[in-house]
Amino acid sequence: MRSASNRSFARATAFVLRSEGVHAMVSKDQGCNDAGTAREALVWLGGEVLPISRARISPLDRGFLFGDGVYEVVRFFSGVGIGLDLHVARLGASLSQLRISGLDPACLRTISRTLLDANGLTDAAVYLQVSRGTASVRSHIPPAGIEPTIFAVATPCGGLEELERITTVHCAAARDERWLRCAIKSTSLLGSVLPMVEHSATGAEEVILVRDGLVSEGTSSNVFVEVDGVLVTPPLNSEPSILHGVMRTRLLEGCIRGGVPCAVRPVTEAQLHASREVIVTASKRIYSAVTRLGDQPVGDGTIGPLARRAHAALLTRLRDEVAVGAACVDDSIAGPSASATSARDLASAAASILAP
Numbered sequence: 051m052r053s054a055s056n057r058s059f060a061r062a063t064a065f066v067l068r069s070e071g072v073h074a075m076v077s078k079d080q081g082c083n084d085a086g087t088a089r090e091a092l093v094w095l096g097g098e099v100l101p102i103s104r105a106r107i108s109p110l111d112r113g114f115l116f117g118d119g120v121y122e123v124v125r126f127f128s129g130v131g132i133g134l135d136l137h138v139a140r141l142g143a144s145l146s147q148l149r150i151s152g153l154d155p156a157c158l159r160t161i162s163r164t165l166l167d168a169n170g171l172t173d174a175a176v177y178l179q180v181s182r183g184t185a186s187v188r189s190h191i192p193p194a195g196i197e198p199t200i201f202a203v204a205t206p207c208g209g210l211e212e213l214e215r216i217t218t219v220h221c222a223a224a225r226d227e228r229w230l231r232c233a234i235k236s237t238s239l240l241g242s243v244l245p246m247v248e249h250s251a252t253g254a255e256e257v258i259l260v261r262d263g264l265v266s267e268g269t270s271s272n273v274f275v276e277v278d279g280v281l282v283t284p285p286l287n288s289e290p291s292i293l294h295g296v297m298r299t300r301l302l303e304g305c306i307r308g309g310v311p312c313a314v315r316p317v318t319e320a321q322l323h324a325s326r327e328v329i330v331t332a333s334k335r336i337y338s339a340v341t342r343l344g345d346q347p348v349g350d351g352t353i354g355p356l357a358r359r360a361h362a363a364l365l366t367r368l369r370d371e372v373a374v375g376a377a378c379v380d381d382s383i384a385g386p387s388a389s390a391t392s393a394r395d396l397a398s399a400a401a402s403i404l405a406p
Contacts, residue, residue: 082175082207082334092168094161094178094202099168102203111199113181115188117238119199120144121179122158123333127210129172130375131162132333132368133296140294141178144235150182153198165204173209175334178202179237210369216353216361219256219330219338222249223322226259226266233291242269256330258322258343264288265317268330271338272298273317276327276356281305281312288316297331300371301364308363310356327354337364 093102112118122141124131131137142155162176183196228241245257246269256268265284267273272295274283283302286294305312322328326349328340339357340348 082205091203091205092165094165094200096199099164105201107199107201108184110186110188111181111184112192112196113179113199113237116190117236117240118148118192119179119181119237120148120150120235121177121237122235124158124162124176124178125207125333125336126162126166126172126174126176127368127372128376129166130372131159131176132371133300134159134162136294136296136299137333140235140296141180143233145180147231147234148182148236150180150198153180153200157200161200161202162204165202169204169206171204171206173207174204175207176202176204181237210365210372213336213365213368216357217335217338218341218353219335220253220342221256221258221268221328221330221340222252222254222344223258223260223319224249226261228259231291232266232293233286235293245269252345254344256338256340258328258330258340260319260322263319265319265322267292267295268332271295271330271332271335273322274298274301274312274329274331274360275317275322275325276354277317277321277325279311279356281310281327281329281356281360282317282321283312283314284317285314295331295333297333297336297364300367301329301331301337301360304363304365304367305360308359308366310359310363312360325349327357329357329360331364337361 090101090103092099093105095105095107107114109115120141122137124134124137126132138155138158141158145151145153145155158176158178161178165176166172166174179201181199182192183198185193185196222245224245227244245259246254249257256271258268258273259266265273265275266288267284272283272293274281276282283298284292286292302312302314304310323343323346328343328348330338330340337360339353339361341351341353342348
């Protein structure tokens with residue numbers, strides 16, 4: 051039987067989930083919407099599937115007390131997880147860097163399939179969060195041997211056909227004051243939340259972060275900037291490091307395949323503000339053209355020609371991945387094993403051609 055403290059913790063749990071973007075998995079991010087569904091969402095928690103209203107997390111969970119955890123967001127089209135092999139690898143890297151043990155990152159595949167099937171979804175975003183687990187007392191030093199807490203939810207999203215329309219976004223630019231381990235996909239997101247709180251009143255929907263005169267990334271996206279007709283994105287091994295974005299990789303692959311000029315090298319703040327075209331990518335957002343930066347239009351304030359070419363290249367890349375994945379019969383999850391080889395080949399090509 052669950053304790054009274056756990057039952058009374060339901061409201062606090064809901065607040066935590068909302069603040070991590072779980073209930074609002076959505077905004078303008080390419081058709082994702084958790085509203086208007088006929089039935090209550092079924093989620094994964096502690097090894098079981100249950101209605102979200104019954105999901106309970108201990109107040110002593112280290113994810114709640116310390117933000118001691120990591121997460122992934124995977125976009126699915128027709129049941130195929132885009133870059134799922136890359137998401138699994140990144141989850142494993144994040145867990146390793148936080149020294150969270152007792153979890154196989156490949157569980158992202160099976161949990162995703164379970165949630166898609168349970169909720170009757172094929173086009174969705176799956177959010178999976180892993181905390182270090184629950185201890186008997188609050189302590190900065192985690193005790194050995196505690197079991198990780200795994201939570202996941204699937205949110206309905208639009209299909210590939212909705213990606214044909216390029217979304218636009220109003221961004222702001224701000225000083226990057228986050229910690230130095232940004233390659234870890236940590237649930238400790240205050241460094242990203244605070245700039246959004248500060249700039250949302252101006253109408254900004256994303257904030258591009260700048261450190262020591264160089265562009266790093268958005269609060270929840272990777273950034274591409276047009277420089278002399280070339281689409282340039284900052285390197286992963288910058289100082290500090292940036293997140294290895296899956297959609298960033300897919301866009302680079304698509305551009306290489308489609309002959310769209312692109313490069314991986316540092317981008318200065320001056321280049322960002324002088325650019326005629328800026329793009330942001332993320333697994334949930336997929337792709338947006340930045341038409342306004344602060345109180346100034348980017349270029350002429352419309353979607354530029356390079357952004358249109360890059361978008362077409364990305365869409366072709368995603369369609370190919372979905373087509374290969376949909377043709378694969380895989381009991382764990384449709385697509386990744388079939389698309390992994392081509393994805394690795396393209397990623398290798400991108401690395402060899404574009405690495406600074």
